[in-house]
Amino acid sequence: MNTEILGVIAVYATTILMAVPFGKYIASVYASEKTLLDPVFNPLENSFFRISGIDRKAEMNWKQHLSAMLTINFVWFLLGMFVLMNQGWLPLNPDGNPGQTADLAFNTSISFVVNCNLQHYSGESGISYLSQLFLMFLQFVSAATGMAAAVVLFIALKQKAAGKLGNFYNLMLISCTRILLPVSIVVAGILAFNGTPMTLEGKGSMISMQGDTVGVSTGPVAAFVAIKHLGTNGGGFYGTNSAHPLENPNYMTNMVEMLSQMIIPLAMIFALGFFLKRKKMARMIFGVMTLGFLLLCVPTIVWEVQGNPAIARMGIDMGAGAMEGKEVRFGSAASGFWSIATTVISTGSVNAMHDSTMPLSGMMQLLSMMTNAFYGGCGVGILNFFIFIILAVFISGLMVGRTPEFLGKKIEGREMKIAMIVALLHPLLILAGTALAAAFPEITAAGLNNPGFHGFSEMLYEYTSSAANNGSGFEGLGDNNPWWNITTGFVLLLSRFIPIIGPIAIAGLLADKKYIPESAGTLRTDSATFGMMVMAVIVIITALSFFPSLTLGPIAEYFSIR
């Protein structure tokens, strides 16, 4: 069998196999059960909380959770603005990179706080090592914020009577220390041993064999890249992210990076099953998500392996596939797989340039972010999927004439309104943003790197990536100017926090309701039938909202070069 395809299958299968025990570990961390790392982390975390004056055992209700989350996120955002704008004179800037402009710092700081990592600067020239280290901190805590929010949902679903939902600071910190940190150290170590730099010295240089003098940008890369994947952040140390040979030196590191970005979103599904003691429910969620993932992923790999028909007509050997923007050491299959994995799970790191992928592959990448519910980001994937579950419960409840219930709690008007607002906000932000950008060509057209349909796709991709908190891009777009920095900044903010606030509010409201024991009349929400219902809801919402915009971009481009 083709070794490129075999590599893809191996990495996907390994990820799934490892996600089950890892999910069990995650569940026991959040259930405060004894784990191996307790003797190290208990005293450490206790000292953190003592200094901060936080009682980690003080339980919060859903409103207190949201208030704590929003406050600390606001502190991170302000600190980020300060560091990025002043990096020019602050220490650890051996390459003498200048401070960021206010609009760029606004965009960058928001984007790392919300776990998106849309990067409108280039890592080599737009940022100092101090800022990189600060962004690395944000990569830990923003992932942990998403995971903590998901756990609030877990706790709420577990309760049979009104009650308290854990402590936000505690959930956030243990996500960092007990889940993200240990694995990050292992991954960073593997990368360092394969040639990824880890130094605070400035740019190196070399004279090539042909006599060209070139600079070589280094830095604390290994530590950064590990958490970038594990926390599904995706912000690269270098401009070209994981396509860069120092950020992703060989096929083995590519497999490790691939695995580390998928492992937590997958493990969170199984963690839900272990935590709620509802393994069947976890299997249903995993099944729907995996089906969706494969439907997006398999055709993309096929198109990338086939290559560009417009180049094939020139009569050359297309054996390697669509190689523009791709690296020989990964090949087109692994790059096609990565492009869907990274968009489905909101990482947004790339190992090939999405702008140069085939038109319909680009459409699949867009669709991955438009659905935003197959696996999804660290923690928030489950939250997004929860919204679709609520919608499916309501619709199927109406169809069979039963009161809509989920895990013994009635779903009523208030929950439905919140779920609908969250579900409709996503297409609204993407489509309204793109429409605005298309309505002002005098501002936006000059920044497009490609003419025609593809240029439209570049704008659509930018807003989709922002609204899905993904962070990848059709990077040809000249996006470092006030238009893109400010508009996407606001899209990022809304599309991060409303999809967290909504599900937590629903969960909080449900937790306060009376528990009705399941009976023969209850609609089963962990069956395959219900899974198909959720899938149908996702497909219908996505298709109806986004099909027209996809027609104008990738689909039209496909027919133009077919």
Next chain:
Amino acid sequence: MKTNLFPAIKLTIVTLIFFCVIYPAVVWAIAQLAPGSGHGEIVTANGKRYYANIGQKFTEDRFFNSRPSAVEYNAAGSGGSNKGPSNPEYLAIVQARIDTFLVHNPGTDKKDIPVELVTASGSGLDPHISPRAAWLQVKRIAAARKVSEAKIMQLVSAHTEKPLSGLFGPEKVHVLSLNMALEKL
């Protein structure tokens, strides 16, 4: 908001120190044990130092040529072309690269030119080409260096890297190490 503000600031400061100082310090300590001790792997030849993982621009006939690059292999700022598949300007550039290759490698059948030799990589620093791309250049290099084709073919075989564990990923040739071996002939 107010009740949360000071705890939030204090927790931010302690976690900041932990994740920005302690965590990278641990990784740095691990990297000291790695080849290149955290500076990237270096290879030396004739007293010159090269970064092993960074591809170089090779366009002369006497070297195995590397892939086109959007940033001319300057690792001070990586970058791809980001050209869309239907962009007519881009397709003209690819056509021109094919024509140039045919001029430099007379007698080559166009259908043998592998696509990666006429398309730019994502990073602009791709250190590899496929074995196919290397074999195709043997004749030209033998003529330019006035050595037998057999000798150069031997080098290509010796420098062809098999897939990981023989199972996963593509075969490839590291252009820099192949060219370094070529210089030693």
